[in-house]
Amino acid sequence: xxxxxxxxxxxxxxxxxxxGVTISADLKWHKHIESVCGKAARTLNFVKRNxxxxxxxxxxxxxxxxxxxxxxxATAAWDPFRAKDIECLDKIQRRAARFACRxxxxxxxxxxxxxxxxxxxxxxxxxxSRLVQFYKVVNKSSPIxxxxxxxxxxxxxxxxxxxxxxxxxxxxxSYKFSFFPRTLxxxxxxxxxxxxxxxxxxxxxxxxxxxx
Numbered sequence: 001x002x003x004x005x006x007x008x009x010x011x012x013x014x015x016x017x018x019x020g021v022t023i024s025a026d027l028k029w030h031k032h033i034e035s036v037c038g039k040a041a042r043t044l045n046f047v048k049r050n051x052x053x054x055x056x057x058x059x060x061x062x063x064x065x066x067x068x069x070x071x072x073x074a075t076a077a078w079d080p081f082r083a084k085d086i087e088c089l090d091k092i093q094r095r096a097a098r099f100a101c102r103x104x105x106x107x108x109x110x111x112x113x114x115x116x117x118x119x120x121x122x123x124x125x126x127x128x129s130r131l132v133q134f135y136k137v138v139n140k141s142s143p144i145x146x147x148x149x150x151x152x153x154x155x156x157x158x159x160x161x162x163x164x165x166x167x168x169x170x171x172x173x174s175y176k177f178s179f180f181p182r183t184l185x186x187x188x189x190x191x192x193x194x195x196x197x198x199x200x201x202x203x204x205x206x207x208x209x210x211x212x
Contacts, residue, residue: 021074027174029078033085040070040092048099059100060117067096071122076133079126081177089122124211128204130183131190135203138163138187138195149180163195164188 003010015024015031022032047062054062071089080086097113098104114121136142149165165184170176187195194210197203 019074021078027178028082029080030082030085032078033080033088036071036073037088037092040067041095043067043070044092044096044099056100056102060119063096063100064119067092072125072129075126076130077179079130079177079179079182081173081182086123093119093122120208120211127186128207128211130179131186131207132200132204133179134183134187135195135197135200141200149184163192 013025015022017023017035022035024031044063044067047059047066051059051062071092080089093114094110097110097117097119098108100117101113103113133142137144137146140146149168165188167184167188168181170181175181190207191210194203194206197206
């Protein structure tokens with residue numbers, strides 16, 4: 001099928017960048033994540049060249065302000081579930097942790113360096129980003145409507161009162177791990193008192209405390 005814009009026939013492509021996110025025809029995020037990791041790696045190399053002699057604290061701040069935002073832009077939309085994609089993103093943070101601590105020994109646990117620096121895992125941060133976005137949807141502070149998702153729970157009155165949603169059925173991984181089906185499952189496991197927080201900021205802080 002041909003699509004036209006006026007009299008011009010639009011060409012078909014396998015992927016295309018839209019508002020900073022590369023969308024692929026197969027609904028997978030591998031190409032986007034490759035692009036994200038490439039940009040983040042180049043930025044990290046720039047940081048390493050320019051703050052090499054700075055203190056660990058300055059190096060950490062440079063990573064958090066210049067590199068990590070590249071790894072997290074719009075992650076609520078494209079949070080990966082494939083191990084290869086997750087590893088690609090985590091590799092950047094591990095390199096940054098070794099650089100900030102100036103510790104390149106093979107015997108050193110990079111995970112312990114990340115804990116020492118007080119950095120949350122990127123997996124946890126992406127999950128929190130999705131949940132905060134969903135919190136905004138539920139509380140009508142997002143243009144996305146939740147009315148079609150909200151269904152009465154068949155369980156107890158208490159679960160219904162805590163904004164529980166019936167999970168969406170999915171036959172493919174691309175849909176199962178997309179924003180709504182995946183985040184509904186995560187939302188339903190949250191303690192009721194966290195779901196009832198009165199602002200996105202307090203909700204986010206509660207999620208951070210929960211994951212620490």
